[in-house]
Amino acid sequence: MTGEPSPAAPLPAARPLTGEAALLSRILPRLALPSLAADGRVEVGPGDDAAVVRLPSDRLVVTTDTLVEGFDFLPHATTPAWIGRKAAVQNLADVAAMGARPLALVVALSAPADTPPGTLEQLSAALAEQAAADGAHVVGGDLGRADRLTLTVTALGAMGHGDTPVLRSGGRAGDVLAIGSDRLGRSAAGLALILAGRARVAPDGAVALEGIRTPGAADLVRHHDAPEVDLSLGWSAGRTAHAMMDLSDGLVRDGRRLAAASQVAIDLDPAALEDDVRVLAALADELGTDPATDPWDWVLHGGEEHAMLAAFAPGEVPVGFRPVGRLLPAGPAGPSLTLGGREVAGEGFDHFG
Amino acid sequence: MTGEPSPAAPLPAARPLTGEAALLSRILPRLALPSLAADGRVEVGPGDDAAVVRLPSDRLVVTTDTLVEGFDFLPHATTPAWIGRKAAVQNLADVAAMGARPLALVVALSAPADTPPGTLEQLSAALAEQAAADGAHVVGGDLGRADRLTLTVTALGAMGHGDTPVLRSGGRAGDVLAIGSDRLGRSAAGLALILAGRARVAPDGAVALEGIRTPGAADLVRHHDAPEVDLSLGWSAGRTAHAMMDLSDGLVRDGRRLAAASQVAIDLDPAALEDDVRVLAALADELGTDPATDPWDWVLHGGEEHAMLAAFAPGEVPVGFRPVGRLLPAGPAGPSLTLGGREVAGEGFDHFG
Numbered sequence: 252m253t254g255e256p257s258p259a260a261p262l263p264a265a266r267p268l269t270g271e272a273a274l275l276s277r278i279l280p281r282l283a284l285p286s287l288a289a290d291g292r293v294e295v296g297p298g299d300d301a302a303v304v305r306l307p308s309d310r311l312v313v314t315t316d317t318l319v320e321g322f323d324f325l326p327h328a329t330t331p332a333w334i335g336r337k338a339a340v341q342n343l344a345d346v347a348a349m350g351a352r353p354l355a356l357v358v359a360l361s362a363p364a365d366t367p368p369g370t371l372e373q374l375s376a377a378l379a380e381q382a383a384a385d386g387a388h389v390v391g392g393d394l395g396r397a398d399r400l401t402l403t404v405t406a407l408g409a410m411g412h413g414d415t416p417v418l419r420s421g422g423r424a425g426d427v428l429a430i431g432s433d434r435l436g437r438s439a440a441g442l443a444l445i446l447a448g449r450a451r452v453a454p455d456g457a458v459a460l461e462g463i464r465t466p467g468a469a470d471l472v473r474h475h476d477a478p479e480v481d482l483s484l485g486w487s488a489g490r491t492a493h494a495m496m497d498l499s500d501g502l503v504r505d506g507r508r509l510a511a512a513s514q515v516a517i518d519l520d521p522a523a524l525e526d527d528v529r530v531l532a533a534l535a536d537e538l539g540t541d542p543a544t545d546p547w548d549w550v551l552h553g554g555e556e557h558a559m560l561a562a563f564a565p566g567e568v569p570v571g572f573r574p575v576g577r578l579l580p581a582g583p584a585g586p587s588l589t590l591g592g593r594e595v596a597g598e599g600f601d602h603f604g
Numbered sequence: 605m606t607g608e609p610s611p612a613a614p615l616p617a618a619r620p621l622t623g624e625a626a627l628l629s630r631i632l633p634r635l636a637l638p639s640l641a642a643d644g645r646v647e648v649g650p651g652d653d654a655a656v657v658r659l660p661s662d663r664l665v666v667t668t669d670t671l672v673e674g675f676d677f678l679p680h681a682t683t684p685a686w687i688g689r690k691a692a693v694q695n696l697a698d699v700a701a702m703g704a705r706p707l708a709l710v711v712a713l714s715a716p717a718d719t720p721p722g723t724l725e726q727l728s729a730a731l732a733e734q735a736a737a738d739g740a741h742v743v744g745g746d747l748g749r750a751d752r753l754t755l756t757v758t759a760l761g762a763m764g765h766g767d768t769p770v771l772r773s774g775g776r777a778g779d780v781l782a783i784g785s786d787r788l789g790r791s792a793a794g795l796a797l798i799l800a801g802r803a804r805v806a807p808d809g810a811v812a813l814e815g816i817r818t819p820g821a822a823d824l825v826r827h828h829d830a831p832e833v834d835l836s837l838g839w840s841a842g843r844t845a846h847a848m849m850d851l852s853d854g855l856v857r858d859g860r861r862l863a864a865a866s867q868v869a870i871d872l873d874p875a876a877l878e879d880d881v882r883v884l885a886a887l888a889d890e891l892g893t894d895p896a897t898d899p900w901d902w903v904l905h906g907g908e909e910h911a912m913l914a915a916f917a918p919g920e921v922p923v924g925f926r927p928v929g930r931l932l933p934a935g936p937a938g939p940s941l942t943l944g945g946r947e948v949a950g951e952g953f954d955h956f957g
Contacts, residue, residue: 295771299771300697300699300702300772300849301702301704303663303702304666305663309660310647310656311658312656313657313760314654314710315712316712317712319714319750346654349654349656359669359756390666391666391668395670397672398675399751401670403756419652419653512652
């Protein structure tokens with residue numbers, strides 16, 4: 252609040268944009284892409300108390316996720332644009348994993364007062380572009396102060412008319428567990444490069460690697476920072492799945508969640524994952540013998556892939572998915588997850604672990 | 605990620621809940637009130653990738669807002685429950701200000717690793733209770749790490765079947781500007797007590813005041829921390845308004861926004877605000893002569909009241925609202941806001957001011 256003792260002291264009528272208004276005037280055009288106005292679904296966009304969106308059905312899908320500087324990303328190891336893309340992807344993936352189409356996003360952005368406006372502009376523009384690529388618009392937001400850049404995206408989607416959501420709980424013994432990704436473990440390998448201090452990212456997205464010769468290592472960092480994943484599998488082929496979720500916290504941790512929700516046992520097939528492990532082996536060698544750089548660990552426990560993990564009837568795994576395991580009747584001890592019939596060590600990612 | 609070198613090392617099958625899972629197991633029951641399961645509108649609540657909510661119409665209303673420890677609240681001057689209530693109110697108010705009924709909330713909560721679980725439980729329970737009081741359920745969320753407690757709520761509402769939103773832009777010259785609150789300036793006065801170091805709040809909500817004898821001063825602190833406001837005015841009587849918004853950033857700043865959106869001049873009536881000022885005068889005297897403690901400043905520029913500010917046809921101000929000014933044709937310099945025909949100094953609250 253700006254303190255002014257008298258309610259009636261004269262002030263010039265024309266006021267330049269300062270503070271929050273000036274920042275918003277730079278960010279809003281980045282969020283409201285030209286396609287927004289042309290989209291009849293967005294009845295009220297940014298600028299009023301709330302946005303109003305017309306849905307194609309009465310079944311609304313909603314999810315929310317936060318990225319915090321220093322906890323969920325490191326400024327020296329990513330770019331503002333990639334932060335925006337990742338925030339969009341991780342939320343859109345949750346909508347897609349219900350078998351729904353993304354429709355709209357709202358974005359709450361908190362930043363230190365000295366954040367360069369260009370940082371917020373680049374982040375906002377990339378977030379809006381990523382959303383648009385999956386059919387969603389940024390329809391509203393909030394701008395406030397914090398001492399670390401913090402970004403909460405809420406994604407809205409809608410089920411198709413008459414469609415029901417694809418839950419985690421619909422898996423059946425006999426189903427095939429399949430993943431909508433060619434390669435697992437890449438995000439974790441990229442993170443390992445960052446945490447080992449071997450990767451720095453310039454503001455333009457150039458990845459500088461220190462003492463790493465493995466081809467494609469820079470792509471792993473990029474994939475960790477801004478995962479590229481075909482989310483449309485969720486609302487297209489994935490709709491035939493009995494159960495579906497997105498891979499956020501690792502194949503083992505998320506697989507256990509699907510097993511628990513569906514009351515089944517899941518057995519991952521080591522042979523199905525050997526190629527994923529093999530292509531990361533050279534990088535693991537370069538990074539040394541730290542257990543956290545074991546490529547099996549990256550593939551089994553690596554989070555933030557956001558690919559669709561789904562259970563299909565046998566013989567009905569659609570194009571875009573590949574089998575990685577089977578659903579079996581739960582044993583006497585209840586739902587479980589194994590790898591080739593054996594217990595798996597490790598738990599995947601835990602914010603409070 | 606928990607690093608484990610071997611994918612096949614044996615582990616006990618039963619795992620105690622630790623970390624994120626343990627925290628969620630304490631928080632989720634607080635969010636998912638018994639009424640949630642009984643409400644047919646919530647098809648999928650917390651626990652899957654996203655929530656699924658059935659809407660009464662195809663017009664979805666959505667808004668988002670963040671509270672950050674140290675910027676939007678001070679731990680020694682509020683309680684976890686009040687933080688939760690305020691986060692709910694400020695978002696529900698935005699939905700109400702569109703003339704829509706709140707339906708659901710999602711909550712993204714980031715906290716330091718050493719946050720007492722009880723803090724998150726109390727915050728979550730109060731947030732869910734406040735939402736329920738206005739007809740909304742907490743249907744999903746996100747839990748992550750940060751070095752300050754940070755809370756982003758996204759509120760969803762729906763227009764009634766066939767209803768259109770009440771925008772800021774519908775005000776017409778001749779309308780009466782009215783506020784859905786008996787008293788303005790209370791939140792700002794409460795904040796002044798806190799910022800002057802004269803108020804401390806115990807975890808149980810007891811307000812200790814230092815050297816303040818004005819009756820009702822503790823209520824001002826409580827009102828700042830967890831405003832009590834009749835939001836139902838938005839989706840009931842407020843639906844007859846030509847224009848409506850909620851009072852977030854002060855009567856002057858928000859009034860200017862309504863004037864700009866409606867392309868009118870607004871003249872506030874000093875006589876209509878004199879009672880609001882008078883009841884705060886004794887407290888202002890006790891706090892001394894700092895210009896920021898001028899009661900006119902609290903009434904004109906005080907934010908975070910979240911009452912409905914609306915423009916009605918003359919003679920049609922409904923019960924629950926009281927007139928505070930008039931809408932006039934904009935002058936040659938465009939939309940403006942005056943107090944008794946004179947310019948008003950000050951700008952209200954600005955995050956980046």
